[in-house]
Amino acid sequence: MFDEKDVILDARHITKRFPASKGRQLTACNDVNLKFYKGKTLGLVGESGCGKTTFMRLLVSLDTPDEGEILYRGVDISKLKGEKLRQNRQNIQMVFQDPATCFNPKMKIRDILCEPLLNFDRIRKSEKSAKARELLEMVELPGDFEDRYMHNMSGGQRQRVGIARALALEPEIIVMDEATSALDVSVQKTIIELITRLQREKGITIGFICHDLGLIQSFSHQVAVMYLGNIVEVMPGEGIGEQCRHPYSQALLASVFDIRMDFTKKIESIESEIPSPLDMPKGCPFSDRCGKCMNVCKKERPLLKETAPGHEVACWLYE
């Protein structure tokens, strides 16, 4: 299904630590290995605080990893500096969770959309209006919106502008951080339809952060489950309901309220809170909440192991 030569972005052994109080270290990403394939979507799921956003921020060079490398077409982009770093930003762009707060409220939509293009001398000032209209139409908004401000638009329309801006530079990769979680379900659906259409037309690679498994399986080619900074499972997007094997992925799945679920079943969820990433369990990060925890789980951290083509699990149960 995935061809090695289609790998466009390759994150290898990424570790990111943040200093915490009393000289401690908070490991937000611990030895993360993920591959992004051309024209495919990788969905990253996990609870808040598990390091999803940190990892994606490293990909878009908003932060640098402490260890490991991020190869974009063979070049390690995590070490770029200065003008090279700036030029590289054209290749990877980001869509944020709340478009109402990530754009300047005093700028018109036209200026928001064309700012990156002007920064990279892709268009002249006189072409702004035409380009803005073209971008708006691409995301199915009326071209007249170029004269509006962000506050004159609904949540769904704003998110469309966010997507149009991310795509303005025609990047090969876009990263979407919970891009639909602030929206109503019906609007969310239209946004997902838009994203998948644009992906088909332009062959964009998407990294999508989300905590809704139902949503992520609806349009991801590959799903990675993250827990306390560790990737615990990577699987194909299709049929994750039956396929997922890691106890944590199964627990996530069991917590989803689905309109197709069996309503008589008792909800089973992990009762405890996520442990603080400051004092991580020594062995498997999930060991102290896992119902199937064995002796070995407390001692040694399991590594990702392929159990089926395109399916990797880090769990001692499948060793």
Add this chain to the structure above:
Amino acid sequence: MAMLEVNNITVSYGNDPAVRNFSMTLEEGKICSLVGESGSGKTTVIRAIFGLLPGGGKVTAGDIYFEGNHLLTYDKKQWRKIRGTEMSMIFQDTGAMMNPTRKVGAAYAEYIRTHEKISGAEAARKGIAMLERMRLPSGDNVMQSYPFQLSGGMRQRVGIAMGMTYQPKLLLADEPTSALDVTTQAQIVRQMMELKENYGTSIILVTHNLGIAAYMADHIIVMKDGVIEDQGDRNHILYHSENAYTHKLLDAVPSIGGTRYV
């Protein structure tokens, strides 16, 4: 007579009605869920029932009866008597509801002491007991924390504990799980179901998560632009509804094993 009866109310902010001709009844120990998109008037309805409409909001037509009492004629004193004891409300983010510069314990004790004349120490004890009943381990610790020191799920449990202190007959929940992770969301949902089973609490649940509404509610009301678009039990809404809007909403819910776009 049903515990709560809302007859044909219209709620307006200024001149524009936000909710029109809304009626519902709720029996004891039942859960009713209001679903719909943002701006459909869900929150306005429960705020009207709780007498807490934000500035300028007014019930311009219709009546609300709670246990046979005409709520719209209540004055401030009467409201204060029933809020928190007979009916209470949990908000989307309990953390945002609490004073960030005060410890949870101080806020909780104050809440208890506005309702009964007891000493601060007794109020604290009562609060801790309630927190522990709501499955918050080491209630002591929670009382000594500031809201920001607690996780989202813990904060929400504090909100539920506060709301349930006097075992109200009616609990109004305004998107109580929307800000939470799926795992925490499942914990809170389970907790609310336990309230219904253990205390016979009736709940009005405002949510945009149709899965949760279908799981929890005995009766589901679908709202759109301030009016009731469709209503019925889970079976009706999920499988037998002929309403186009209900269908559109259901179609949009991402579901495991459902539509795939790629």
